[in-house]
Amino acid sequence: MTRQKVKMAYIENESSRKATYKKRKNGILKKANELATLCGVPVGVIIDSAYDLSPEVWPSREEMDKVVSQWQRLPVMDRTKKMLNQQSYLQQRISKETETCKKLTKENKELEMKEVMFDCLSGKTSPSRIEISDLRGCGNVIEQYLKNLKRRIEILSKNDGASSSSVHAAATTSAAMPIVEMGSSSTAFSDMIRQQQIQSNMNQTVRGLDLNQQQW
């Protein structure tokens, strides 16, 4: 069974349409059955087409009668609250998917900007080469990061009051950051930090988290 993408439009070809109708009708009834069985709920389906002499009713006329009676016993408001037709259904789906798409686009942009930020820090690129359209996004990501860093520093400083003096020491040594030089040695920043890391006390516990699994 080849999986081909079907265009969601009325099938002009008569025989194609008929064949599709048969297959899909059976598919729907099967799915309806599974739903009813797995969840133990009343389900009723009526399919009326030009290809059948009488409408297809599932599970059976009697069962459908029961479903309809149950349906009619409900107040009109309850019935219509979740009632859909093609229009309302499609509109609903469009808005849901548009929403998801927007969120994803935003997330993707942020991920991309993060890469740009990292590339700048490691000297692979520099702010002058950032696309103009990306400058704002990049700025935002940097800002977010800074906020987070600030928060973390606060937390750690609270817990670790004694090392507050080392904060100042670190700050002054970092004053002349290599990334200020445009296009200078790309690894200058990283080397400097690595050096300092090696020199600093390795006893200081880096929170034992599995860093690879942490998502920023």
Added chain:
Amino acid sequence: MMRKNKGRQKIKMAKMKNESNLQVTFSKRKSGLFKKASELCTLCGTEIVVIVFSPGRKVFSFGHPNVDVVIDRFLNINPRHPHQNINLQLNEARQNYVVQDLNDHLAQVTEQLEVEKKRNEDLKQKRKDDKRSKNWWEDPVEGFNLRQLTEFKSGLKILKKKVTTEASKYLQATGHNFYFGSSSNAGFGTFDDDEGNNNSDLDLFNHRRLVGMKTFSCNHQNMIIPHPSTTPYGNAVIERFAPEHNQNKNQYCLKQERCECDHQPDPPPHFRHHYY
């Protein structure tokens, strides 16, 4: 390799035991059933009604052309295909056009969504694969000690200044309306540093923006109007860079009056990501 879910597994055709799983299944399968019903109507033009009661005894229904009409016919209130008057037929035809439009729109959005999903996967995979250039600051912030945090912070602040400078350079060079406002954040140029001071030179953007609105009536000069095929974000980007594309149609061009401006936009910016 971490999987998001267990994958396709054979399930027993009997009422599910786990209450919450049942709820989830109901929700998903109901959604799938409605989707299939909608597709059937679209593809084959049949009439259909699906009524489903939830475990909580709430009712959900889908019907084409609408639930009531089909139910009524089932109950023999309306016989099959009565003498339809012209109004009904016209109505139906109009509805079909509307539905077709919606279907097309949905197909478009779905495709876009797929593109973004793939991109998301690719970006995340790239991050994972980029082991060779893994610098310590690329790891999650939660793992940093105090010294690392401060180092990183200082480095970032410098970067921030440079990015800001770049952006302002651009503004000065072209002097056009570079709209920064958007729903997602308050404004690039107005965040403060640690001491809580509003960094005044970063207010450059807002200042420029306000000034630009009054001073530059001609927004076509040096306006970068992205070529539609290079904008991954569709209209959103166009609105950001060429707002008069959608609004301000009565803006008149100062330069045009003096026959200087020929309204040619600069060549579109080269977008880094090659998703189109």
